[in-house]
Amino acid sequence: MVGTPKLTTLLKKCSTLKQAKEIHAHILINGLFHLEQLLIHHILLWNVTNYKTLARYVHVVLHRMRNPDSFSWGCMIRFFSQNGPFMEAISLYVQMQRIGLCPTSHAMSSALKSCAKVQDGFHGVSIHGQVHVLGFNACVYVQTALLDLYSKIGDVGTARKLFDEMSDRNVVSWNSMLSGYLKAGNLGKAQEFFEEIPKKDVISWNSMVSGYAKSGDMDSAYSLFQQMPERNLASWNTMIGGFVVCGSIVSAREFFNAMPMRNNVSWITMIAGYSKSGDVESARKLFDKMNKKDLLLYNAMIACYAQNSRPKEALELFSEMIKPEIYVNPDKMTLASAISACSQLADLEYWCWIELHMSDFGIVLDDHLITALIDLYAKCGSIDRAYELFHGLKQRDLVAYSAMIYGCGINGRSSDAIKLYEQMLEDCIRPNLAIYTGLLTAYNHAGLVEEGYQCFNSMKENGVVPSLDHYGIMVDLLGRAGWLNEAYNLITNMSMQPNASVWGALLLACRVHNNVELGEIAVQHCIKLESDVAGYCSLLSSIYAAVGKWDDAKKFRMSEEGKITKVPGCSWKI
DNA sequence: CTAGGGTTAG
Structure with a gap:
């Protein structure tokens, strides 16, 4: 038999899960159930990296406690409200009352914090309803947590009302209110309020x-x-x-460079900055300098590659982080970038390999990831699988529709694309640029000139200004159909500077219809706008050859490097 | 014995 004093001492000294389990066994064997509370409290204050395993264990202990109490549940709720999963914290708060425990002010403020984190106004408001009943009107912690919740869900009015009614305020209360004004974008009011903060x-x-x-x-x-x-x-x-x-x-x-100390946030912010400005090399240099790489750092770097059209490197880094000797557990963000990289490479196999490991990663697909997968499957030609995923979405948003419409577009399913578009309007989702890219692509693939032209013109009516991509597709569509002059007119009447892929589309059309006059104009513009000249020259050369201008053809073939390259920045094939 | 606010990846 081991007595209470001895176990208590052991408990306070234990620092690994293995020791904790042994002590717990002793507690159960000796019937010293009051020590379970101490165990839970003690373990949850450890500062460890494998907090998920820890949380899982304590969670089990909590649910099997012989004498459950508000304090232990409060500790667990606090833990989840700091580390997540936040929904679990809210759920525990509800459960503790179901088994007859009365929430403490601690449990309540933690639960409110969790509600704020996940923007759960429903539970937040119902907890608000309890405040008076449980007598926490004067508890500054509960009041501040509540005020912060309203600030975070964007209800500044209610937040301010609470703030004014508070009997006791401290700097945290002031800061919560300030962040409410800032979140609402009310800088003037925020500045005014900021100056009023006493300390x-x-x-x-x-x-x-x-x-x-x-x-x-x-x-x-x-x-x-x-x-x-x-x-x-x-x-x-x-x-x-x-x-x-x-x-x-x-x-x-x-x-x-100037800051006295840096943490991971500093590095990640900087890497994201380089990513945004397209400087992948500088981002990588910073990344390599870090010796202790965490999940967010990997995510930032992988996203950097994925967003800057370097999908191969994105997947290489992803493979690296999940190697056993490095292993960093990826999360949904990591996967979103990885799927985007797969999509850019049209590499369905790599995704299938990732999919095998999903349960090891502990990741469940959500709408965001499913939308990324719709894009992937559609780009790989598995439009039926894309449809299945689309129908499985909880909520179909603009991004999902655009992935689907574009997918149908490039797979030659123009009537499906139009049906989706109409369905989208029925769902009261307003089209944006990406939707029109998908639609125009669909018309283009089907060779539906009139419909495409109509759609292009309707963009302005819906308040969407066509971008270079849209002009490119339109020129391609008109050009292929032989409406070369119309295509040329469209380019000359553009409200912005046409780029190489717009002119390139015209050049291709000139090749198809062997139009020397416009072909020469197009090629001049292409050369002016792009450094890769060989492909354009070779195209013009073949136009000359087709109409029998052999000398001209020869002249342009000289500058050719030997192979016909794809027109840069052009998503459609030559 | 526990609690509330600011900075990071898409």
């Missing part, structure tokens, strides 16, 4: 700086930053992030 701390300052930075007003942000009585990592990181948003990558780097 500002570093978070008050950071919030205000972040507000200016997010709105792109880096002058005001910088001026505040300089006035700060005290700065921490987040202050610096906010400034870097602000410069990144404004596209001032050089200033961002200056701040990054």
Whole structure:
């Protein structure tokens, strides 16, 4: 038999899950059930990396407790409200009352924090209803958590009402209210409120700086930053992030270099900045300098590759992170980038390989990922599978429709694309640029000139301004059908500067219909706009050859490097 | 014995 004092001492010293399990066994054998509470409390305060395993274990212990109590449940709710899963925290809060436990103010503020994290206004409001009944009207923690919840779900009015009614406020309450104004985008009101804060701390300052930075007003942000009585990592990181948003990558780097200390957030912000400005090499250099790479760092780098049309490197890095000797558990974000990379490579096999490991990763497909997969399957020609996934979505949004419509478009299913478009309008979703890209692609593949032209013209009526891509498709569509002059007129009447792929589309059409006059014009523009001249020259050369202008044909073939290349920036095949 | 606010990947 082991007594309570001895077990308590052991318990306070234990630091691994294995030891904890042994102690728990002793607790059960000796019937010292009151110690379970201590065990749960103790373990949940460990600062460990494998907190998921830990949480799973404690969760089981909690549910099997002989004498369940509010304190233990509160500890578990607090733990989940800090690390996630937040839904689980809310669910535990509901469950504890179902088994007859009365929530403490601690449990309640943690539950409210979780509601704020996942924007769960429904549970948030129902907890609000309990505050009075349970007598937490004067608890500053509960009141502040509640105020913060309303701030985060965008209900500044209710937040302010709570703030005014609070009997006791501290700097956290002020900061929550401030972040409410900032989240609502009300910078003026926020600034006014900020000045009223009696005892500002570093978070008050950071919030205000972040507000200016997010709105792109880096002058005001910088001026505040300089006035700060005290700065921490987040202050610096906010400034870097602000410069990144404004596209001032050089200033961002200056701040990054100047800061006294850096954490992962600093590195990730900087990498994301380089990614946004298209400087993949600089991003990679930073990435390689980090010796302790966490999930978010991998995600930032993989996303950088995926967004900058470097899908192969994205997948290489993904493979690297899941190698046993490195293993970083990927999450949904990682997969979103990986799927996008697969899609760019039209590599269905790689995805199938990932899919085998989904349960190891502990990832369940959500609508976001399914939408990415629709795009992948559609691009790989498996339009039926794409349809299956589409029908399995909980909510069909604009992105899902555009993936589907585009997928139908490139697979020659134009009537399906139109049906989807009509269905989308019925769902009250307004079309955007991507939707029209899909539709026009569908018309283009089907060679439906009139319909395509009509659709193109209807864009303006729906308040969508055609982009270079749309002009490119239209020129291709008109050109292939032999309406070369119409295509040329479309280009000359463009509201923006045509690029090489627009002219390239005309050049291709000229090749198909052997039109020397327009072909010469098109090729001149192409050469002016693109460095890869060989492909264009070879095209023009073959137009000359087709109409029997052999000398001209020969002249242009000389500059050719030997092979006909695809027109750069052009998604349709020659 | 536990609780509430600011900065990171799409």
